[in-house]
Amino acid sequence: xxxxxxxxxxxxxxxxxxxxxxxxxxxxxxxxxxxxxxxxxxxxxxxxxxxxxxxxxxxxxxxxxxxxxxxxxxxxxxxxxxxxxxxxxxxxxxxxxxxxxxxxxxxxxxxxxxxxxxxxxxxxxxxxxxxxxxxxxxxxxxxxxxxxxxxxxxxxxxxxxxxxxxxxxxxxxxxxxxxxxxxxxxxxxxxxxxxxxxxxxxxxxxxxxxxxxxxxxxxxxxxxxxxxxxxxxxxxxxxxxxxxxxxxxxxxxxxxxxxxxxxxxxxxxxxxxxxxxxxxxxxxxxxxxxxxxxxxxxxxxxxxxxxxxxxxxxxxxxxxxxxxxxxxxxxxxxxxxxxxxxxxxxxxxxxxxxxxxxxxxxxxxxxxxxxxxxxxxxxxxxxxxxxxxxxxxxxxxxxxxxxxxxxxxxxxxxxxxxxxxxxxxxxxxxxxxxxxxxxxxxxxxxxxxxxxxxxxxxxxxxxxxxxxxxxxxxxxxxxxxxxxxxxxxxxx
Amino acid sequence: xxxxxxxxxxxxxxxxxxxxxxxxxxxxxxxxxxxxxxxxxxxxxxxxxxxxxxxxxxxxxxxxxxxxxxxxxxxxxxxxxxxxxxxxxxxxxxxxxxxxxxxxxxxxxxxxxxxxxxxxxxxxxxxxxxxxxxxxxxxxxxxxxxxxxxxxxxxxxxxxxxxxxxxxxxxxxxxxxxxxxxxxxxxxxxxxxxxxxxxxxxxxxxxxxxxxxxxxxxxxxxxxxxxxxxxxxxxxxxxxxxxxxxxxxxxxxxxxxxxxxxxxxxxxxxxxxxxxxxxxxxxxxxxxxxxxxxxxxxxxxxxxxxxxxxxxxxxxxxxxxxxxxxxxxxxxxxxxxxxxxxxxxxxxxxxxxxxxxxxxxxxxxxxxxxxxxxxxxxxxxxxxxxxxxxxxxxxxxxxxxxxxxxxxxxxxxxxxxxxxxxxxxxxxxxxxxxxxxxxxxxxxxxxxxxxxxxxxxxxxxxxxxxxxxxxxxxxxxxxxxxxxxxxxxxxx
Numbered sequence: 007x008x009x010x011x012x013x014x015x016x017x018x019x020x021x022x023x024x025x026x027x028x029x030x031x032x033x034x035x036x037x038x039x040x041x042x043x044x045x046x047x048x049x050x051x052x053x054x055x056x057x058x059x060x061x062x063x064x065x066x067x068x069x070x071x072x073x074x075x076x077x078x079x080x081x082x083x084x085x086x087x088x089x090x091x092x093x094x095x096x097x098x099x100x101x102x103x104x105x106x107x108x109x110x111x112x113x114x115x116x117x118x119x120x121x122x123x124x125x126x127x128x129x130x131x132x133x134x135x136x137x138x139x140x141x142x143x144x145x146x147x148x149x150x151x152x153x154x155x156x157x158x159x160x161x162x163x164x165x166x167x168x169x170x171x172x173x174x175x176x177x178x179x180x181x182x183x184x185x186x187x188x189x190x191x192x193x194x195x196x197x198x199x200x201x202x203x204x205x206x207x208x209x210x211x212x213x214x215x216x217x218x219x220x221x222x223x224x225x226x227x228x229x230x231x232x233x234x235x236x237x238x239x240x241x242x243x244x245x246x247x248x249x250x251x252x253x254x255x256x257x258x259x260x261x262x263x264x265x266x267x268x269x270x271x272x273x274x275x276x277x278x279x280x281x282x283x284x285x286x287x288x289x290x291x292x293x294x295x296x297x298x299x300x301x302x303x304x305x306x307x308x309x310x311x312x313x314x315x316x317x318x319x320x321x322x323x324x325x326x327x328x329x330x331x332x333x334x335x336x337x338x339x340x341x342x343x344x345x346x347x348x349x350x351x352x353x354x355x356x357x358x359x360x361x362x363x364x365x366x367x368x369x370x371x372x373x374x375x376x377x378x379x380x381x382x383x384x385x386x387x388x389x390x391x392x393x394x395x396x397x398x399x400x401x402x403x404x405x406x407x408x409x410x411x412x413x414x415x416x417x418x419x420x421x422x423x424x425x426x427x428x429x430x431x432x433x434x435x436x437x438x439x440x441x442x443x444x445x446x447x448x449x450x451x452x453x454x455x456x457x458x459x460x461x462x463x464x465x466x467x468x469x470x471x472x473x474x475x476x477x478x479x480x481x482x483x484x485x486x487x488x489x490x491x492x493x494x495x496x497x498x
Numbered sequence: 499x500x501x502x503x504x505x506x507x508x509x510x511x512x513x514x515x516x517x518x519x520x521x522x523x524x525x526x527x528x529x530x531x532x533x534x535x536x537x538x539x540x541x542x543x544x545x546x547x548x549x550x551x552x553x554x555x556x557x558x559x560x561x562x563x564x565x566x567x568x569x570x571x572x573x574x575x576x577x578x579x580x581x582x583x584x585x586x587x588x589x590x591x592x593x594x595x596x597x598x599x600x601x602x603x604x605x606x607x608x609x610x611x612x613x614x615x616x617x618x619x620x621x622x623x624x625x626x627x628x629x630x631x632x633x634x635x636x637x638x639x640x641x642x643x644x645x646x647x648x649x650x651x652x653x654x655x656x657x658x659x660x661x662x663x664x665x666x667x668x669x670x671x672x673x674x675x676x677x678x679x680x681x682x683x684x685x686x687x688x689x690x691x692x693x694x695x696x697x698x699x700x701x702x703x704x705x706x707x708x709x710x711x712x713x714x715x716x717x718x719x720x721x722x723x724x725x726x727x728x729x730x731x732x733x734x735x736x737x738x739x740x741x742x743x744x745x746x747x748x749x750x751x752x753x754x755x756x757x758x759x760x761x762x763x764x765x766x767x768x769x770x771x772x773x774x775x776x777x778x779x780x781x782x783x784x785x786x787x788x789x790x791x792x793x794x795x796x797x798x799x800x801x802x803x804x805x806x807x808x809x810x811x812x813x814x815x816x817x818x819x820x821x822x823x824x825x826x827x828x829x830x831x832x833x834x835x836x837x838x839x840x841x842x843x844x845x846x847x848x849x850x851x852x853x854x855x856x857x858x859x860x861x862x863x864x865x866x867x868x869x870x871x872x873x874x875x876x877x878x879x880x881x882x883x884x885x886x887x888x889x890x891x892x893x894x895x896x897x898x899x900x901x902x903x904x905x906x907x908x909x910x911x912x913x914x915x916x917x918x919x920x921x922x923x924x925x926x927x928x929x930x931x932x933x934x935x936x937x938x939x940x941x942x943x944x945x946x947x948x949x950x951x952x953x954x955x956x957x958x959x960x961x962x963x964x965x966x967x968x969x970x971x972x973x974x975x976x977x978x979x980x981x982x983x984x985x986x987x988x989x990x
Contacts, residue, residue, distance in 0.1 A: 204879045205846055209707055210701055353697050385895060389897070392903050393908070401902050405881070414883065
């Protein structure tokens with residue numbers, strides 16, 4: 007084919023992620039006409055399928071996991087771009103076959119770009135990358151080459167560094183797209199807009215006005231059929247090192263010069279670099295780890311497992327902007343509710359001129375940035391109760407995307423991320439230094455759990471975690487806040 | 499009667515204000531059990547009525563103008579406190595009769611307080627006060643004496659000063675309660691709460707963050723049956739000198755030490771003192787006066803009347819906080835809509851990092867404090883349009899009292915003000931220096947109209963006033979904003 011063509015090779019093409027997320031996202035992008043012209047998608051995985059059988063498998067996924075199946079006619083056209091090759095991630099000869107197949111499809115004229123998507127078990131990341139290199143598939147001879155690597159990227163600082171070394175032996179950092187699908191969510195991107203497209207928030211966004219920041223990512227579900235994987239990783243790897251720290255960097259970062267990938271990612275890494283490091287002792291005694299009652303009875307969980315399913319802790323961002331403002335983070339499984347929420351608690355007004363009972367003080371204002379369940383913002387402030395002198399009450403102003411943009415479907419995170427990867431914009435992907443800083447922060451916590459220094463506290467499923475998480479804030483004279491979706495959430 | 503008793507004497511007891519507002523407010527306060535025990539209300543006016551006939555007249559008003567008539571049984575009890583005395587505001591002997599009547603009701607034991615409410619035509623203010631003094635009614639021999647004086651207080655600086663002198667010949671300033679019912683409105687008081695009970699607004703409330711402030715008080719009605727009075731006063735006396743400047747002081751004032759009357763009123767007077775004065779030329783050429791088409795045909799309006807029914811102008815508050823931030827004010831009759839709204843337009847973000855078309859800039863944030871028609875707040879900010887890269891759109895968060903306090907009726911302004919006057923709290927009344935500063939500001943504007951230097955521009959009824967009002971802001975590169983109740987008002 008003359009001109010330019012692009013191939014996406016999905017390694018792990020028959021897995022859950024490919025069926026539930028990747029193919030649906032690519033199909034959506036095709037329907038929106040956002041894919042490059044002449045795009046090919048090649049599935050590569052252990053099982054043997056014909057092209058036709060693979061298309062059928064993906065169509066079944068589309069019907070089972072999405073509501074895209076209504077567009078059967080478009081699928082019929084789209085799926086012509088889909089083909090399949092059986093192969094082993096560890097077998098160099100299979101990668102040579104993959105190269106031959108690709109070259110054959112690409113022809114010899116024009117540019118031929120290749121995006122490799124590693125939708126495979128983490129233990130295959132290194133060997134697959136090595137084979138991409140050894141087979142010549144990664145050579146930028148006929149067009150660009152990029153690799154998307156799914157999480158988890160490493161199990162700790164040491165393994166992440168080793169993996170980075172392996173990846174960099176084949177790909178330059180500019181070619182590497184480490185994915186954290188959180189970053190593809192509309193609300194996460196909206197945090198940037200919220201902070202930097204509005205004049206009124208940034209002046210409040212520092213130690214002078216903010217008392218503390220709380221980040222909650224609570225899941226109602228228990229580990230379920232992921233228990234086998236989960237028991238090997240635990241909450242710190244599953245949620246803290248990636249999602250929670252991502253949210254923290256978005257909230258705490260300095261304004262970037264522009265939204266290009268390195269401006270943005272430099273500012274984010276700087277936040278991670280500013281986070282005060284735990285000593286092993288602080289990591290053990292200053293943090294709360296929990297395990298929900300019943301976890302030990304889940305299938306594939308070791309009978310004496312000390313894997314935490316809940317974590318709550320306090321971080322300090324030691325820089326000019328945030329000195330003295332604690333960041334409280336918590337996340338867990340089998341919690342009372344599904345909620346991802348960033349709460350900015352502002353300082354109280356400096357001077358009290360309203361009549362109060364002795365010991366009473368003004369209620370601080372709260373800004374809640376809600377990612378789940380109902381994406382939007384809440385601003386909690388004090389108003390006068392009508393007809394009652396100067397009696398005050400807290401009320402909320404609220405903004406919810408879904409009601410504000412009724413005509414606009416919120417896209418899946420993978421849609422945006424795949425499009426960005428195809429367009430060569432790594433802004434919403436994790437750079438190698440970010441990954442390593444993240445591990446450097448949580449490593450002391452992991453070591454404490456894994457060397458037996460800290461056993462998780464048992465908490466009731468359907469609760470908000472161990473009581474110690476409340477004590478953690480109570481020590482500082484504070485409490486956890488929830489705004490979105492709870493009592494007092496006034497949409498008026 | 500032993501102990502303490504209080505009498506309210508309403509001068510002008512048969513007038514519109516007494517029937518529509520004062521008696522209903524007093525009755526409401528009685529129903530809420532907020533009146534002092536053993537309160538008497540004595541009507542005093544030219545016509546002759548028996549006590550019973552006066553009660554009947556007031557009951558008719560209650561039925562005609564309020565929905566309080568459902569409480570007939572309570573009225574029957576309440577109205578026993580009501581009595582009436584016919585008399586002339588200019589006749590000393592009638593005041594002597596009033597004193598005798600009062601003394602007879604008060605008896606000789608205990609404290610007997612008196613509140614005189616001047617609900618009379620302004621031309622009688624001076625003589626009525628003089629007669630209150632001369633008759634001995636104002637002497638603080640048996641209890642406190644206070645006088646509530648309705649607006650307008652003077653027609654210009656000179657007459658206001660003269661009236662202040664006359665009032666002060668009889669009453670100390672601490673006994674004088676000059677009323678502007680705007681100050682009794684819940685939302686106006688709420689401005690204080692909004693600004694000073696919340697930590698997040700005050701840091702934004704200055705020249706660093708605010709681009710300009712706009713205050714609109716638009717009435718849909720024309721002058722109607724008030725035309726005779728209105729033609730003698732005009733919009734500057736009717737709305738600007740009192741209501742608009744009041745709202746401006748509430749927005750612009752420094753935080754008071756406390757909410758006691760003098761702390762609060764000192765801060766408000768300081769704002770008026772900081773307002774840059776117009777030269778006669780600036781008053782003539784830098785302001786927009788309008789008269790709605792058809793005004794000259796209203797009954798009792800002079801055929802060649804140059805009385806303005808609309809005013810729009812720019813004020814500068816020359817102090818540390820507001821230097822360089824223009825305050826745009828406008829008010830008029832026969833406008834497109836009924837709306838009283840304070841709009842704070844914030845500065846744009848200092849740095850543009852989002853993709854924009856050439857010449858395009860970010861939309862500034864807006865805070866709208868709406869007093870009418872739907873009391874509440876709006877915060878307009880920029881959000882990301884879902885699924886469209888970094889396309890931005892303005893959306894509103896909204897808070898409305900009525901929906902937030904469904905169970906709580908918003909009281910009439912007079913209720914609060916009468917209660918405050920009875921309790922001796924003049925915070926929400928106008929001090930003499932405030933009145934005079936207000937006139938000092940608008941006098942050049944009045945002189946321009948009245949010496950023929952400026953004729954009002956004719957505008958269409960149902961419009962937003964003369965086009966020159968738009969040009970006034972366009973000169974500064976700005977436009978008038980409306981938020982509450984209009985398109986884009988998102989309650990979501």
